[in-house]
Amino acid sequence: MxxxxxxxxxxxxxxxxxxxxxxxxxxxxxxxxxxxxxxxxxxxxxxxxxxxxxxxxxxxxxxxxxxxxxxxxxxxxxxxxxxxxxxxxxxxxxxxxxxxxxxxxxGFYQKQQRIVLRNCGVINPEYIDEYIAREGYAALEKVLFDMTPDQVVEELLAAGLRGRGGAGFPTGLKWKFTKNVDSDQKYIVCNADEGDPGAYMDRSTCEGDPHSVLEAMTIAGHTVGANQGYIYIRAEYPLAIKRLNNAIDQAREYGLLGDNILGTDFCFDIELRLGAGAFVCGEETALLASIEGKRGMPIPRPPFPAVKGLWGKPTVINNVETWANIPMILLKGSAWFSSIGTETTKGTKVFALTGKINNSGLIEVPMGTTLREIIYDIGGGISGDKKFKAAQTGGPSGGVITEEFLDTPIDYESLQSIGSMMGSGGMIVMDEDDCIVDVTKFYLEFTVDESCGKCAPCRIGGRTCYNILDKITKGQGSLEDIDTLKTLAQAMRKASLCGLGQTSPNPIMSTLHYFEDEYLAHINDKTCPAGKCKDLLTYTIIEDKCIGCTACARVCPVNCISGAVKEAHVIDQDQCIKCGQCFDKCKFDAILKG
Known part of the structure; x- marks a missing residue:
């Protein structure tokens, strides 16, 4: 109709x-x-x-x-x-x-190129017919009837698609490893356990285009010789879970999952496995352990999952964004995909752009787009016309990008060269009012909480680093703490068992490299240049500016402000809890924060 x-x-x-x-x-x-x-x-x-x-x-x-x-x-x-x-x-x-x-x-859309997000905001994800109407499952048909498994692998290798989960390993090579292993059983796994603070790329793709993931996993099953797939997704994503389950049911009904897919002798099915929110389960060996019903803890590699993975069998594991690229690569060809991006990193990247930015949201840009273009052309600049300070990429495992690197092209090698990383795609923008030491402490607190505790470098090293950062933000740090942080960070990088422990010191190393002066201000001067660390703040009333309106005294939760009406007020520094309510309430700029 x-x-x-x-x-x-x-x-x-x-x-x-x-x-x-x-x-x-x-x-x-x-x-x-x-x-x-x-x-x-x-x-x-x-x-x-x-x-x-x-x-x-x-x-x-x-x-x-x-x-x-x-x-x-x-x-x-x-x-x-x-x-x-x-x-x-x-x-x-x-x-x-x-x-x-x-x-x-x-402007938000003008420099974007939507491949992964091609159907998000376009179709109703709860109806398979709408996906099919936009070339959905055409790639699967092509693979089943017009391509050999070797040709599929070669097309992915020629396209240059690298895993979008953070490490950037060539997808075609991973599939080739699994395909070439002789085994009675193989598995396909989708890692949808997205846990970085501020990240929602994979969740949104599952919500807006679930069939793209199912189609790609089915293609992988046929290519490497697997008949069972699992999507591991955290239970905190109820809408994504609902739409994935609905998509699986519809694909089975249409003969696109299950036995004898599209009338062939190829059989493949997919099930969901719900994670309980452990960040470490984003690491592939911990994720596989969780699917098996064990506690999600990483194990040493090699062997890698591509050779010995789920229940000891060869397993292809990719994240949601990687899967969503595959149908379009096989439909449009490797030459088309490899024409997008940079020499070493092909295609596009989805980012969750958040923080002190005017246009926060989910974006997809060609690899090689600069940070300046993302922040100012797409993101609309810094909120409140504040000064840009840094952008954190790679989540709690990443590093900061400062103003001098705003014109750096976004790709794996370029970000690594300046001490950051691509990660799964979180991008948090900070302005002049953000304290770098406090931000670093936040990320360390997150990784300490999420550590599985299996290895001492991560379990003990992470907690020690956090305690030192906490001391510094309270004005109790010493110059020796800087050297200790650097030593611990290097030890954790080299000795931790999995990627969580190995990369959790990255925010420390990155911020110390670019903002050591801010650390030193906390240690030597007992001040927080950004005015964020509460223990280092002092609120005082400027006598010449105070008109005695009593607004500050009326909002003070501990009644530490005294003074008669129409006379200058005074803050009792011994009683002040540094909540800042007086500063926010004063209309006459009579309270000095410093």
Whole structure:
């Protein structure tokens, strides 16, 4: 059935949490109430990416792009746009007084190239027919009927696809290892255990395009000779789990999973395994142990999972983003894919762009895009016109990128050369008000909490590093602590059992390299240049500026501010808990924070 309009409503987790479901239901109600439900099709989609402006509604065929839409706007959208054909001006994205009618006109999208996210925000992920209508499962058909397993491997090798989980190992080579091992049983595993702070790339892909993962895993099964696949996903992702289970059921119903796929003698099925939220289970050997029902703890390698993995059998394991690339590579060819990106890193990369940025959201850019382009052209610059300080890539295992490296192209080798790493794709932007020492302490606290405790370098070294950082932020550090941090970091890198312990010192090494002066200010001067470390702050009232309005005294939770009305007030430093409420409340800049 053809419709006059299609109303696409973002139904990803971010928009759902911003009243997106109520918006969808209100639009559905208004279409019926105004008698146009037969003319306009309402569609729930995955994430549009522009999370800062959600909930988002896009209307086809004119591609009008509405932002920050609430249930209260449903009636006007239907009456004005659907019935009268007039744009609802107030809901269009407005930047610099220019109303953007379409997503393509918005700076956030103009430098993006969506391969992994090609169907997110376009199709209803809960209906397999919509995926099929956009070339879904065509790659599987091609592999089953027109390609040999060797040709599939060679195409991936020629494409130059590297694993997007962080290490960047060539995907085709990994498949080749497993394919060439003689075994009575092999397995395919999808690592959807995304746990980096601020990261939601894989979750959004599973929510918005689950069939792309299923199709790629099935292709891998046929290529290497496996008949069983597992998707390991953390239980905290209920919407992704729901849509993956729904997609698996539909694929089985359509003969795209299970026995005799598409009438061939190839049999392959997929099951979900839910993780309990352990960050270490993102490490492949710990993940496989968890699938087996054991405690998720890493084991030494080699042998690698490609040769001896799940239940001791050869196993191909890739993350969600890697899987989502594969159908398009096989459909469009290795030459097409390898034409995107840099000499050493082909294709695109999905990032969760968060932090002190105007346009936070999920982005996908060609490898080689610079950090400056991501932050200022796509991200719209730093919030509140503050000064850029650094960007953290690679999550708790990564490092900081400073202003001098804003024009560095984003690829594996370039990031490693400046002390950072690609990681799975988290990118957190910091401004002048962020304390580097405090940020480093935050990441160490995370990795200490998430350590499985199996090896001493990670278990003891991580805790010791955190304790030293905690001392420094409290003004109790010494110059010897800097040398101790460097020594411990090097030892953890060399001696830890798995990637979590080996990379957890990266934030320490990176921030010490670029911001050692900030560490020294905490140690020598007992001050926090960014004004973040509470124990190093002092709030004092400037007598000449205080008019005695009593606003500060009224919000003080410990009543440490005294003074008569219309007279200068005083803060009792012995009683002050440094909460900052007086500073925030004063309208006359009469309180000095330092």
């Amino acid at each position: 053809a419709y006059k309009n299609y109303i696409l409503v973002c139904a990803g987790t971010a928009c759902e949490s911003s009243n997106g479901i109520a918006l969808y239901e209100e639009l559905e109600k208004e279409l019926k109430a105004q008698g146009v439900d037969a003319e306009a099709q309402l569609v729930k989609t995955g994430c549009f990416g522009f999370c800062e402006q959600g909930p988002i509604v896009k209307i086809l065929p004119d591609e009008s792009f509405y932002v920050k839409v609430g249930p209260e706007h449903a009636k006007e959208i239907v009456s004005e746009h659907i019935i009268k054909g007039r744009k609802v001006e107030a809901l269009l994205y407005d930047k610099g007084q220019k109303k953007s009618l379409q997503a393509a006109e918005i």
